[in-house]
Amino acid sequence: MKLNFYKYQGTGNDFVMIDNRSLHFDKNNTKHIAFLCDRRFGIGADGLILLENHPDYDFKMVYYNADGNESSMCGNGGRCLSAFAKQLGVINDKATFIAIDGLHHAVIEQGVVSLQMQDVLKVNKQQDYVFLDTGSPHHIEMVNDLEHFDVKTKGSAIRYGNLYGEAGSNVNFVEKISEDTFAVRTYERGVEDETLSCGTGVTAVALAMHYIGETEKNLVTLKTKGGDLKVSFTVENGTYKNVWLIGPATLVYKGTFE
Numbered sequence: 001m002k003l004n005f006y007k008y009q010g011t012g013n014d015f016v017m018i019d020n021r022s023l024h025f026d027k028n029n030t031k032h033i034a035f036l037c038d039r040r041f042g043i044g045a046d047g048l049i050l051l052e053n054h055p056d057y058d059f060k061m062v063y064y065n066a067d068g069n070e071s072s073m074c075g076n077g078g079r080c081l082s083a084f085a086k087q088l089g090v091i092n093d094k095a096t097f098i099a100i101d102g103l104h105h106a107v108i109e110q111g112v113v114s115l116q117m118q119d120v121l122k123v124n125k126q127q128d129y130v131f132l133d134t135g136s137p138h139h140i141e142m143v144n145d146l147e148h149f150d151v152k153t154k155g156s157a158i159r160y161g162n163l164y165g166e167a168g169s170n171v172n173f174v175e176k177i178s179e180d181t182f183a184v185r186t187y188e189r190g191v192e193d194e195t196l197s198c199g200t201g202v203t204a205v206a207l208a209m210h211y212i213g214e215t216e217k218n219l220v221t222l223k224t225k226g227g228d229l230k231v232s233f234t235v236e237n238g239t240y241k242n243v244w245l246i247g248p249a250t251l252v253y254k255g256t257f258e
């Protein structure tokens, strides 16, 4: 059967997008989803996202990691899916959609997609790291010389280590550039490698840097290998609300897969 797909990227975090409003896509075929995401034998992507109808909202987001398994929230994916929904004519410049972690709002202005993320009510600060959940779980460590840091080896050791058990965690390494700017590199669970950018990851980093006092700003720039993202938020009694992930989301190409 022929499959129409669209390839999107948001700061280099890339996704195969499928309009599944007719529910024709086989969601249980993990091997097929992993195959479509394979960079040598398939289309190639960090994840695959289905856009589906929802009775109460503009659309529903269903997200799979490159390993073919459905996973928790993808921030860059949510931004790209909002751009895809606009391209399909499902929305204009604003969206309210449901994802695995709940309701999201998105606003699109000149190719920049701002996505409201879940409130973060709990931050776990330890001596060497911070852990928080921004829709997906994120371990955060500050390091020196991030450019030459072995993200894959060190990230994999933490992801599969004792701290996070069977479920594992995404792992972010951070270097402070200035009061409101941080460089971030992320090892992504389900891709099992470093990706060029991770939306829930940079969101977690911005909040963590505020929480541990590395910044007092509530608009933070995160520099990833795939480009810059911004995160804004309000602070209420040690919790983070009104959290927005802001950055570009671009159609790369569309195609048909046999």
Ligand SMILES: N[C@@H](CCC[C@H](N)C(=O)O)C(=O)O
Pocket (backbone or CB within 6 Å): 013, 046, 065, 071, 072, 073, 074, 075, 076, 077, 136, 137, 170, 188, 189, 190, 191, 195, 197, 198, 199, 200, 201
């Ligand atoms: N790239 C994503 C994160 C996707 C989910 C993650 N790999 C997981 O399984 O936890 C993002 O932009 O947030």
